[in-house]
Amino acid sequence: MTALDLTFACLDYDRTRALQDGRVRPEGIALNFLPLPVEETFFRQLKHHEFDVAEMSLSSYVLTLDRPDPPFVAIPVFPSRYFRHQSIYVNTGSGVTRPEDLAGKRVGVPEYQITAGVWQRGMLADEYGVDPFSVRYFTGGVETPGRSEKIALDLPDGVSVRPIGPSETLSAMLADGSLDAVMSASVPSSFGRSPQVKRLFDDPKAAERDYYARTGIFPIMHTVVVRRELLDRHPWVARSLTKAFEESLRIAYDDLRYRSALKVMLPWLDDHVAETVSALGEDWWTYGLEPNRHVLEVFLRYSFEQGLAKKQRRPEELFAASAGSAYTI
Template sequence: MTRLNLSFACEDYDRIRALRDGRVVPEGIDLNVIPLPVEETFYRQARYQEFDVSEMSLSTYLLTLDQPSPPFVALPVFPSRSFRHQSIYINTEAGISGPEDLRGRRVGLPEYQLTACVWQRGIMAEHHGVPVDSVRYYTGGLVQPGRIEKIDLDLPPEISVTPIGPDQTLSAMLAAGELDAVYCPGRPAGFGTDPRLGRLFPDFPQVERDYHRRTGIFPIMHTVVVRRSVYERHPWIARSLTKAFTQALEPAYADLAQRNALKVMLPWLEEHLAETLAALGPGYWDYGLEENRHVLETFSRYSAEQGLTARPRKAEEIVLGQADDGFLL
């Protein structure tokens, strides 16, 4: 039987590495793994559909589902997850002592539709009393000027989003007091050295553990998509790929637990891993539709509430899963 050649663009994550180095091989598929920075992968796939399979921002993918002919289907595979309380930054001279002080303030975002920012706005609205429309948003590059929204937005009039100038950055505006806060996945230039820059949640590890304990959510950032035209010609690849991605998690878990010779340059990795397992449980990075139903549906609700997507979707409408007879594992 001839094996199917597929290209796959993704960041060089530890949970993908076994697919790249050949320790895990998808059944019936020769997978050409192309390691790329996430920004490049997202741009090339969303704009040009260059790859058969790719990592994709969960927010961008949900936006494509509102198109008349959605170009992608998503596997229940989530290579990037992150708590985002830690990456809400404030100007320490703006008189902000807690989340509620952000109401009526000026908040910078790299892009309104960014997955991290959807989570941050949703969490602030649902858990901290900061409604999405109570803040004025300003979008642009965090450390480099010129960033623009990758996708055209059609937001409700009550949500205020203004692009910053072509030569401005969110980092400089935050330090200068032209912004009161920044929601982002990265870190503003000068953070850690400029006393004007701080975190909204200085005790973020405990805040994020408490959030997970209350909600059961470890936020999904990215999923894995397949070009719909490829999937429709070869529907069996969904099962094969998902099985392979799941198998590739095991060596990543094993490497974290390796104590004799540390594979990660963290001297107290064993203690950190034990704390993570105690807080999140042993399957904290599990793939699968049912395992992630609550996370997916919460994010979809946030996206709709924030004016990005037409309606909240059920998990079965977002990713392939057990409801697909040809996809049972």
């Protein structure tokens, strides 16, 4: 059987590297791995459907399902996860000293629909009572002017979202006090340079560990999507890819635990892995629907409550049925 040639765009992660270098080959597939920055991948896939398989923002993917003819189907693979307490920055003159103080404030976000923002707004609502509709959101580039939403939004009345000026950036506006806070996946350059900019949480690591201990949520940022027309023709591709991603993940776990030499440039890697296992458990990074059901349910609730998704979906609605079950460490 001739292998099916597929393009796959994704950031160069440790958990996908075995797919990139050929140590893992999906059954029946010749995978052309394109290591691209996440924002480039998202833009090109959402606008032009350029790749057969692509890493995709979980939020953006969920919103594509509201289209009359959704272009993608996901498989239960999550190449990016991230706690986002550490990614909320405030101006020291804003009067924001506690999460609760964000109610009614001016908060910058690169895009209202980005996954990090959905998680942050949801966490602030659930944990600190900050009504997302009480905040005034301003969208634009963190460092480069001119960023706009990759997906056209149809938000309900009561959601305040406005673009910043064509020459403005969120980082500069946070430093000069034009914004009270910024929620961003990337670190604003004004953080560390301006004495007016600090993190909302003084000890974000402690806050994130406590959050996980209470909620069991290690937020999912990205999933992997396949062009729907491709899966319609070749439904077996979903399971073949899922198995390959599982194996590549297992190799990454093994590399982190290898001790004859350091495969990662962290001199106290053993301590870091032990600390992570203590806080999150042995299988802290899992693929598959069932191990991640609770995390996905919470995210889907947030997307709907924040006026993004038009319906509150169930996790089963996100993934190709032919993907099957996934390996858990």
